[in-house]
Amino acid sequence: MVKRKIHGYPVLILGAGRGGYALLEMFLEDDLVEVVGIVDSSADAPGMILAQKFSIPIYTDIHQALQACTSYPDCIIYNLTHDDSVIAEVKAVLNNKQVTSGPEAKLFWQIVTNLKRIKGELETSQNQLNAIIHHAMDGIITVSDTGEIQAFNPAAEEIFGYSQNDVLGQHVKMLLSDETQQAYAADIARYLQSGQRGSIGIRGQEVVAIKKNGEQFPMEVSASEMEIKGQRYFVGIVRDVTERKLVEQKITHLAHHDYLTGLPNRALFLEQLEHSITMARRNRYKVAVLFLDLDGFKQVNDTLGHDAGDVLLQEVGKRLKSVIRESDIVARIGGDEFTFILNNVGEDANAAWVAQKVIDVLALPIDLKDQPCHIGGSIGIAIYPDSSSDFETLLKQADEAMYWAKQNGKNTFRIANEGFTNEH
Ligand SMILES: Nc1nc2c(ncn2[C@@H]2O[C@H](COP(=O)(O)OP(=O)(O)OP(=O)(O)O)[C@@H](O)[C@H]2O)c(=O)[nH]1
Known part of the structure; x- marks a missing residue:
């Protein structure tokens, strides 16, 4: 094995059957580990085929693989062959090197599989959340406690006429009329100082907002607070209520x-x-x-x-x-x-x-x-x-x-x- 420049911790897998395949598949996803070779007497074993796809060296002869592994003194060796005799061979070639095998490898594999499942579940729920935010009919705007816009969904783009890139990192006051800005500033300042909620956490408060083209419009806002890693954020769910107000005015006029x-x-x-x-x-x-x-x-x-x-x-x-x-x-x-x-x-x-x-x-x-x-x-x-x-x-x-x-x-x-x- 020619010593390759590797970025992760070097690993050699003995056995490319079900266990070896699963371990390789797992390591392929992890940057911390770099599989420097996989060994199996059968070149058709599933792990061998997978390794080839990723240009990972494959060996049908264990001795050859161990020789190549001498280039990586800190290499970890996993034995998934169900054959303990290979351990003696490893020790002979690699100066008494420990081999992780059988139950240890299985336990490790199970822990990682569990973590992978949890990661998958988190990814799924993250994707669902993103889809909800992306497709929500209402505008969703996240603002830091200093007033910087951190997130701006497509519905918010539609309402204000700004693209996400126009507003990210800008101060939220660009979206609000002068009076609303003052009311907002006073509420947030009071809240940060004394914890008095004001408009934060209030559902359906009406404010006057401004579109990119300078047009003012009535907007309903439900604001709430969240904390991520000790950093406070405010989430505003916003809705343009121009049409609704016109209908309300018309109904009120008709009633009178x-x-x-x-x-x-x-x-x-x-x-x-x-x-x-x-x-x-x-x-x-x-x-x-x-x-x-x-x-x-x-x-x-x-x-x-x-x-x-x-x-x-x-x-x-x-x-x-x-x-x-x-x-x-x-x-x-x-x-x-x-x-x-x-x-x-x-x-x-x-x-x-x-x-x-x-x-x-x-x-x-x-x-x-x-x-x-x-x-x-x-x-x-x-x-x-x-x-x-x-x-x-x-x-x-x-x-x-x-x-x-x-x-x-x-x-x-x-x-x-x-x-x-x-x-x-
Ligand atoms: N075109 C029209 N007619 C209406 C409306 N509302 C009521 N009327 C009619 O208004 C008329 C009111 O009747 P009256 O007050 O007796 O009519 P009038 O000829 O002025 O009789 P006097 O008050 O005795 O002089 C009736 O013929 C109703 O049908 C409406 O919205 N449109």
Whole structure:
């Protein structure tokens, strides 16, 4: 055997049957050991064939192999031949060298096989974990306790528009808006100092993040901490919630607004009226509630159809908005019923003046299907605190006053608690 330059501990295997093959296979995977030869009387033994594939010297003559092994004085010899007579031969050639054989080799082999199995299991679970991180729908970002990005999965690349190479080693603040950065810095600093958790370990916290193109977006983050070899890391599972927020906003809007005119609906009107009354009580001013029911609307529906009626309602909505102040509110609370809140209205006459403006603006013809169409409106007015101090009662009183206006010839208004007798 020509002395080769070897990198591991030199080993000679005697016997290339099942045991020798397994031992060789095991050593091939380990850099610590270098098999310098394998011996078997049969050149077809499985270990001999395997050794050839890896250019490991093979010997059919044990004497020759031992001679070659003299180049490696610290060589370890494993006997897997089940033939103890070879031991004497080794000792004769290699100056009384010890041979590891039989049960020792088997025990060693079993220990290594176990370690190999554990390593395989670890590799499998590591691969599974990597696959989960790689294919996760959510972005997964690992950050060191100094804020450096350590891992950035494909979903995070997709969310932010950065590639992993763009961000690894960079500070995580590059992904966050200014306010979020400050909140994050404060939380982490507090946590590192005092162990107070803040946002760490919190599920589903919403922050404002920034994409590579500078676009800001709402992001949900669940952050948690882990420790590897005494080093602290933070793992953030992140999700772009732009779409979800838009849907939520739409649902909230739909729940509070009339789909046809876009005006507040009954629920939002009552909420805002309650708020207005609270403010008026605190600031000692008057609030007027107007209740408008269109006159002659049914006929539009009956003659021109429901679609034309819808268009009319939309036009009415626009006109009503145009006659009130920004700080006032008009809502559609039923079919052809609209209600108003006039905040800080001053004198009752101002409420009457707005009611008249509404009547006037409704009196202008509305073009429907190329023909001018005429409608009107009857209005009831209730005033806080004169009529009532309760918002629901105020609305009821305005409704009753509107009824009174209808009974008195329509296209007019009445103020509640004024005996419903004022003609205008
Ligand atoms: N096009 C349309 N019509 C609606 C809608 N909601 C309710 N209506 C109709 O509005 C009409 C309301 O009836 P009324 O208040 O009696 O109609 P009116 O002709 O104004 O009667 P007065 O109030 O007595 O003057 C009914 O014909 C309803 O079918 C809607 O969303 N679209």
